[in-house]
Amino acid sequence: MNDKPNLNYIDELAEGDVAFREKFIGIIKTEFPLEREEYMDHLKNQRFKETAMVVHKMKHKFNILSMQEAYGFAVRYEEELLEGNSGMDSSFKAILQVVDTYIESI
Numbered sequence: 001m002n003d004k005p006n007l008n009y010i011d012e013l014a015e016g017d018v019a020f021r022e023k024f025i026g027i028i029k030t031e032f033p034l035e036r037e038e039y040m041d042h043l044k045n046q047r048f049k050e051t052a053m054v055v056h057k058m059k060h061k062f063n064i065l066s067m068q069e070a071y072g073f074a075v076r077y078e079e080e081l082l083e084g085n086s087g088m089d090s091s092f093k094a095i096l097q098v099v100d101t102y103i104e105s106i
Contacts, residue, residue, distance in 0.1 A: 001073065001095060005065035005102040024064075029103050032061055036096055043086060052081035055092070062095070065102070070095045 007025070014021035035058050042051040059074035073095065077088040 001069045001091075001098075003062075003067035003069045003095075003098070005062075005067055005099055007106065008066050009064055025106055028061060028064065029106070032058070032099060032103055035061075036100070039096075043089060046086075048081045048084050048086065051086070052078045055081060058096075061099070065099065067095075067099075070098075 007021075010021055010024050014024065035054055039051060039054040039058065042048075042054060055074050055078045059071050059078065062068075062070040062074060073088070073091065077092050080086070080088055
């Protein structure tokens with residue numbers, strides 16, 4: 001995947017409001033690691049419906065971080081999980097790593 005996360009969408013929403021921007025970034029920095037942990041736990045225990053629900057939440061963060069390819073991938077993966085198939089996991093984890101690295105840098 002060639003998606004590179006960025007804050008363009010957040011900056012657009014903030015319209016120069018630094019406090020809003022920082023609050024939004026703070027929410028992502030707080031929620032994403034928790035969702036990643038929840039994803040790993042559900043997947044490890046083969047709770048595919050619950051895993052799909054976490055992927056559903058995470059895909060919106062991809063969209064917020066301007067990662068359209070990752071968003072589309074997550075949509076497909078969510079559907080696969082609902083069918084009991086976690087075969088796209090390694091590619092999804094690669095996306096999670098990119099996001100993790102990025103949010104640590106902002």
